[in-house]
Amino acid sequence: MGAIPTIAEASRQIAAKQVSPVELAQACFDRGARLDDALHAFLLRTEERAMADARAAEARAMRGQRRGKLDGIPIVHKDIYCTAGIRTTAHSRVLMEHMPAADATTVRKLAEAGTVMLGKVATHEFAMGGPSFDLPWPAARNPWDPAHFTGGSSSGTGAAVAAGLALGGTGSDTGGSIRGPASFCGLAGIKPTYGRVSRAGILPLAFSLDHAGPLAWTAEDCALLLGAMAGHDPADPASADRPVPDYAAALSKDMRELRVGLVRHWHEDDTETTPAMLKAVADAADIFRGLGAEVAEVRLPHLAEWGACNTVILLSEAYAIHAPWLATRFAEYGELFRDRLALASLISGPDYVAAGRRRRELCREMARGMAGFDVLLTASAPGEAPRIDAVPKWSPLDKPGFSPPGNITGYPAMSVCGGFGPKGLPLGIQLIAKPWAEATLLAAAHAFERATPFRDRRPEMAG
Amino acid sequence: MDEIETFRARLAAAGLDVTSEQAAGIHGGWANLQQMIAMVRRPRPPEDEPAMIFLPEQG
Numbered sequence: 001m002g003a004i005p006t007i008a009e010a011s012r013q014i015a016a017k018q019v020s021p022v023e024l025a026q027a028c029f030d031r032g033a034r035l036d037d038a039l040h041a042f043l044l045r046t047e048e049r050a051m052a053d054a055r056a057a058e059a060r061a062m063r064g065q066r067r068g069k070l071d072g073i074p075i076v077h078k079d080i081y082c083t084a085g086i087r088t089t090a091h092s093r094v095l096m097e098h099m100p101a102a103d104a105t106t107v108r109k110l111a112e113a114g115t116v117m118l119g120k121v122a123t124h125e126f127a128m129g130g131p132s133f134d135l136p137w138p139a140a141r142n143p144w145d146p147a148h149f150t151g152g153s154s155s156g157t158g159a160a161v162a163a164g165l166a167l168g169g170t171g172s173d174t175g176g177s178i179r180g181p182a183s184f185c186g187l188a189g190i191k192p193t194y195g196r197v198s199r200a201g202i203l204p205l206a207f208s209l210d211h212a213g214p215l216a217w218t219a220e221d222c223a224l225l226l227g228a229m230a231g232h233d234p235a236d237p238a239s240a241d242r243p244v245p246d247y248a249a250a251l252s253k254d255m256r257e258l259r260v261g262l263v264r265h266w267h268e269d270d271t272e273t274t275p276a277m278l279k280a281v282a283d284a285a286d287i288f289r290g291l292g293a294e295v296a297e298v299r300l301p302h303l304a305e306w307g308a309c310n311t312v313i314l315l316s317e318a319y320a321i322h323a324p325w326l327a328t329r330f331a332e333y334g335e336l337f338r339d340r341l342a343l344a345s346l347i348s349g350p351d352y353v354a355a356g357r358r359r360r361e362l363c364r365e366m367a368r369g370m371a372g373f374d375v376l377l378t379a380s381a382p383g384e385a386p387r388i389d390a391v392p393k394w395s396p397l398d399k400p401g402f403s404p405p406g407n408i409t410g411y412p413a414m415s416v417c418g419g420f421g422p423k424g425l426p427l428g429i430q431l432i433a434k435p436w437a438e439a440t441l442l443a444a445a446h447a448f449e450r451a452t453p454f455r456d457r458r459p460e461m462a463g
Numbered sequence: 464m465d466e467i468e469t470f471r472a473r474l475a476a477a478g479l480d481v482t483s484e485q486a487a488g489i490h491g492g493w494a495n496l497q498q499m500i501a502m503v504r505r506p507r508p509p510e511d512e513p514a515m516i517f518l519p520e521q522g
Binding site for chain 1: 473474477478479480481485488489491492493495496498499500502503504505507511
């Protein structure tokens with residue numbers, strides 16, 4: 001096989017019997033054999049099962065009985081998504097032998113849609129703390145330049161999808177863990193509304209901030225994956241009982257009806273952002289204007305306010321999960337995870353409650369700010385991916401990031417590729433929509449991708 | 464007792480028994496976290512909305 005197809009393209013080719021799911025899966029494994037020694041995306045390949053699933057999908061395609069557009073599409077799962085009888089480690093020595101009895105709800109739903117699971121991929125330890133170099137498996141590397149960081153924590157999914165080792169994959173986002181890798185690896189990644197996608201069977205980091213969602217090459221592919229992942233699940237107490245729209249069918253929304261709120265101070269004033277990223281966001285605003293959208297500025301609380309609130313809640317909730325193991329197995333964790341989380345032992349109960357009250361205020365501010373807009377526009381990250389050996393240990397606490405507003409409010413947010421910086425690495429722009437308005441978010445991202453040439457360029461190593 | 468040993472004693476009181484070296488590693492983020500905690504602590508009147516329940520639809 002030649003060029004790496006998107007999920008939508010591969011699906012059309014399968015439907016037209018121009019390509020078989022077996023060929024697709026094999027092509028991904030072949031690219032993996034060539035590239036993954038440098039990328040370290042995979043923790044575990046499930047090749048035997050994948051080829052069996054691909055053959056079953058091929059048989060359905062030949063009979064004209066495909067289950068849908070995802071039938072036969074090769075994907076990967078972040079290794080915090082539990083897989084029945086398949087090791088699920090959270091990339092941690094603490095869970096090296098962990099063998100779940102059941103699939104996560106999302107793993108099951110994606111399998112029922114006919115996807116072919118190629119394996120389990122790297123994550124920052126327990127979805128927080130990387131890049132780490134003292135874990136049982138190496139940290140994933142960025143396909144645009146393996147000396148650079150993938151972002152995280154959905155690092156393996158970012159690397160695998162950007163390099164074409166899979167056509168899509170799953171991620172989780174508690175403080176930017178989908179949008180960060182999407183930005184640094186040049187992908188589309190969506191963190192849906194809190195409650196939209198079940199977290200049942202996904203190893204938790206922070207209960208009230210955790211979101212599950214997909215990463216893929218395009219917004220259209222994210223729409224297809226999200227459609228399969230979303231829906232009510234009584235096994236997740238935060239899961240919302242709401243109808244799931246046909247996201248792929250809603251992609252062609254007329255952008256002349258779109259009102260874009262540019263949160264200029266977030267990327268221009270509140271944190272250090274590179275000139276290339278500032279230009280990418282300004283260009284994105286112009287693209288939306290060119291598509292007929294109305295673009296106006298909006299002010300919201302300083303990024304540091306969102307970051308402080310997110311961090312206090314995240315660390316408190318994560319510590320509640322890990323405290324027993326930290327007390328007895330401290331040295332088995334990687335340094336970054338354990339040191340960042342150990343700090344949470346000093347956060348008091350009243351401080352956690354204060355953060356919850358501050359969260360309500362920030363939610364009100366976001367609702368006010370978004371009242372006149374359909375989407376907000378800002379950066380996904382300060383710039384291009386840094387070198388993987390130059391990420392400071394305390395970087396999450398050092399400078400405010402662009403992701404916490406989406407986690408604090410639960411509003412859907414996504415990163416799409418907004419161009420490339422001076423090092424040739426991707427720059428992600430971020431869009432945020434109102435609760436349950438993933439269809440609008442995906443449509444805006446899709447329109448942006450179609451109006452720009454950035455989806456035509458893959459990492460050189462994947463060529 | 465120096466700053467790291469004091470910090471190590473605080474961690475021990477919170478249930479984490481770590482070495483001095485480990486305490487020093489953790490201490491590097493403490494000043495930043497304290498700033499963040501200070502940002503979420505806001506004086507409020509007692510009748511201020513008490514809810515901290517998170518429901519995005521009410522956001």
